[in-house]
Amino acid sequence: MENFENILERSKMLSFDLNFEYARNWKSKEASRVILGYTPIYFPREIVHAVNGLSVGIFGSGDRKQIIKGDAFYQSYICHIPRGIIEMVLDGNMKSFDGFVFPSICDVMRNLSGIFKIQKKGKFVKYLDYPQNFNPEIGGTFYIQEMKHILEYIFEINNVKLTTENLNNSIRLFNKNRQLIKAIYDLRREFPWRITYEELYHIIRAGTVITVEEHNEMLEGVLDFLNNEKGEPLDKIKVIIYGAFCEQPPVGLIKTIELAGCYIIDDDLVLGSRWIQGDIKDDTDDPLKALSEAYLKNSTFSSSMYDVNNPKGERLVKLAKDSKADGIIFAAPSFCDPALLDIPQLQQACDKHDIRHIMFQFSENTGQFKVIKEQVGAFSDSIKLWV
């Protein structure tokens, strides 16, 4: 088994490789392989895996690319992530990608899919609408059609047809991936000092750009390390960070939160990897239906998810209580409408249950963390000392 230091080093390299070298190399080994890029939050990667494809998460350029062209496409009052993505695609960073999927999370992402179409990027561009109706006969059927639509695009490229056996096998692999991630989160909730959240973030994010088989091996190594490493705990508070489901905060900000007296024990960053809660059925005659049902019934909660009968505030409170968090840090990207519009009702739910919280905004290329450090440090002290 690969040792933890190697896994971590590789994860750091992979998760911020804006040229997607891994995917390019992977594709070059077989003619029928395809690469599909997808933007946050969730995408059913199983369907691409089952037809000899690799789905690659596109999380923006973070603080690692100067934005020049991207700014020409979006107004100043729009979030930062689409600018970085445009900059990357126009610079040819995603030349080896065959297609792009833009899950429906907000208007900005919808427009981004349009820009990709106009710029003729990839062999196909799909704006993936998620069902707003949770009745399997209605929303479920619609969602299956959407997945089939993507499979048709891929079939046109590599002529690989989806089989039940292949999709069940892919579901099995991704189930294992989710189980491993959950086991790591569960263990880390108890012993957050064993690996830092920054390390965990890189490890999870790396999984969005490599094969699930390889990521599972990495995660097994991480779990093994977590079980054996005892580490030295510090007197810090345990927090959940919430609101950064799409545009990712810079790693410096994550470090700042940890250095300012917090253990981050749960989050909604790279949420797609943990979107489906529990296993998806992997032995059915209709695995597309299994994927659809999992989405309708076992999705986690997020600002971009319509879920009127299952209030997000209560779910967040439950998460905080179950994970014994001392508080919640709402960290939302500037100009992110879904996150910012949701936060007041989430804060109300927290207030109702005496869960302490703070909020700040960031941009993926934020470089100054002094003010955030002040805020988080004061928050941590207030929880530790004002009981």
Next chain:
Amino acid sequence: MKEKSIYTFGIDVGGSYIKAVLLSYSDNPVIVDKISEKLRKRDPSKLSDDMVNLILERNGLTFDDISYLASTGEGEMVNRKTGHFYSMTTHSKGGLFFNSDVLTVVDMGALYVRAIKINNQGRVLDYKMTGQCASGSGQFIENISRYLGLAIEEVGDISLGSKNPETPSGICAVLAETDVINMVSRGISTPNIIKGIHLSIANRVVKLLSSLKAESPIMLTGGMALNKGMVQAIKELSAESKYEWEIYSSPDSIFAGAIGAAMWSGFRYQLLKSNKGSIPNKIKG
């Protein structure tokens, strides 16, 4: 049976100095020992470790006798710490240690000045701080004193001898430093230059206090509060602005953050001890 003493450490890593305080914690905490060391480009982890070891050694203690070691300031790199408290929290408590009536604390460090409104338990109620420009900081005074060939320890007394202070630009450290070069070439005396610098920073402090709606008494903490000229300038400007503030500083003001960290360490230690099962292991044991 006599209860074992609760020894706590506070380590304050500032922009120029590291300060370490060993405290015997109780309802009437007592400072057992203290050291401050200029960083001089040394590794803060190693330096703070050496300081802790030195204090332990000269007080006949081992690290196992320490119930809680807290860092503060830029103290993330401090080894063997149990926890970290934020500067505002620790300076507030430190200010209260010097004078239990204090309602406002002004932390005047190497990198910035921060005015903090507190309650009688040291709880932060509100705060204001200077922006990022270095011309409102202790580091600026250090730079100017170096240009003028003065030791930082003597600028306070020299400033008190000023008759006709010349105030530089208060907006930008670069411009202010240029002003000082011009003053020297114009033959302005050293006391007048230094006093002018003090007044420039004091002006910022008074504005901070004013915007915070500071309540008296006010305790000045941090390295700059040791500078008599600086303290005098703040008192003069606040009187000029018709504020009737009582302003204090302590000979130990540079240790305020470390004292506060050690005080909160004792408080936190007792709190965690009463809530068994909380981290860290040292407290569980």
